[in-house]
Amino acid sequence: MARAAGVSPATVSRALSGGPVSAELRKKVEKAVKAIGYRPNLSARRLRSQNTKTIGLVVADIRNPFFTAVSRVVEDMAYAQGMRVVLCNTDENPEREAFYLRSMQEERVTGLILAPTETTLHKLEKDPLLEVPVVMVDRYLASSRYDAVALDNVQAARVLVEHLIASGKKRIAGLFGNSSRTGQERYQGYAEAVTKAGLPVLGQFIRPYTSDAESALRQLWASEKPDAIIASNSLTAGGILRAVKALKLRIPEDLAVAAFDNEPWASLVEPGLTVIAQPVDDIGHAAMQLLSDRIQNPGLQPRTVMLGGELIVRGSSATG
Amino acid sequence: MARAAGVSPATVSRALSGGPVSAELRKKVEKAVKAIGYRPNLSARRLRSQNTKTIGLVVADIRNPFFTAVSRVVEDMAYAQGMRVVLCNTDENPEREAFYLRSMQEERVTGLILAPTETTLHKLEKDPLLEVPVVMVDRYLASSRYDAVALDNVQAARVLVEHLIASGKKRIAGLFGNSSRTGQERYQGYAEAVTKAGLPVLGQFIRPYTSDAESALRQLWASEKPDAIIASNSLTAGGILRAVKALKLRIPEDLAVAAFDNEPWASLVEPGLTVIAQPVDDIGHAAMQLLSDRIQNPGLQPRTVMLGGELIVRGSSATG
DNA sequence: TTGTACGCGTTATCAG
């Protein structure tokens, strides 16, 4: 490139990065850029500057609408700051997580946004093998060494259950994801609420897939005969509705249903699905904000941003 | 690292990449790796090897379930080949597309998977400023210079419309995305089918957002009084169902509805949404396969993989 | 203002 423009490499570098260059030479460089279709080499630039301007986004599965929404916000904010986003799906598999975290280290990412499994969450807390800025999303430990942003799951689950109790439900079941802290916290809020009301605890942990939720509900219906059920996420909710349809149960008369995540279809299914809406945009925004802050100032005390959910009542939980 | 292990850089490189090294020195290197938590620097590796092992994925919006599904498959296959995926959302905005394509060039991506707007699609065909392997996804031009994989949109739309005609519908409307070739093709298949049956063409192009679809249907219902409508994608379908609900129309008696994309909720809404299911996994798989082939052999003739959709009939289009 | 020289961390080539 330098010789294509007939100037020194240094001049090219300066011209392209707005350094002090005479108008004449600047023209020469710009002309050469167009002539040969020159594009600066980011690998070289990163190696030299020791700044990759890359953020790693490691989530369980981008098809989970929650992560989809978060990733979109993260990508928007990243590119607004001239950063790129590398996407990783771990399928809640600690081995894949370990692999990706190693990769992100080799990538020398500027920062990392991570929704870890319970396993990895504890491992990272014990020995902090990541020396890059990290923000946990959706899952976190109290008084962690890492920044985190998440829904107040315990509180949100409690609100959801109390709503069902207020609707007169007496046998409230719950299906919770078995691999993430999120599921545990929502279970906790659920269990506290039903216990406090003197109702039985009918919660169980399942893999967060539609089919697992479907069969779990069938079993539950054949044994415990709940009159209401809450789902820890939208995939599980889908499975429940599928089973409800197959069993020809009426909602909410036979079974009230409520869930987490206000998917677009929540208002389209009959009679409308009651949900806790997560502020996904705010969560993504907070994650990037925490990350930017920490990148600028690594010495910061770890911060946890806890956001509230919004209860949206629809027909699926209407007073019986 | 080299001096931490007490050997030469070359030996470190060989040891880590399985080259010919004595067992003794290999131990030394491995020990040093653990001791200092060494991770190879990918920027340096890429600069030196001129191989970034990175694929760029440029789509309109990762929140569109079609792209979500494709991206998941792409990411899976990429990492199975030791490649990373950089994600870009263009919002169907040609300027953002241009920006990202430039970025991907600077990134020296090994390959590019791209769902371009109509604008960019034509521009790239005219002057091929991308000299990396490119696979178009979801949108493409006939006899293009690029590889492509997509649904046979004309055919699929025709099938969908013919199904509605067979159900006795006489005034079939259609809402199609206004920014992508996909919308145009589906319109074409729609128009052909209704014309052939001697029915009026009530199709229109809208921005592919839920709210636009909602107001479009309200207007349509107030003027053309269709007895059926098809939606070019799942967001548009959602808007239609929302408006239908607000207008208290009965499906399918007042208005039959059919759409593209078999989202999980399609079977959950009453009375079930008739759709053309896109083979999203196959599409993602084919895209990566085409890309791998072209990376291995850049001289290949451009290929277009056209996949068929599957008509899934549900209650929303039941014979009136 | 401009050019020269060096180094970022790696791999490939070439001697030894």
Next chain:
DNA sequence: CTGATAACGCGTACAA
């Protein structure tokens, strides 16, 4: 089998 050396493309201190 191993080490010195060069080069990938860029940015920057330093000299001119």
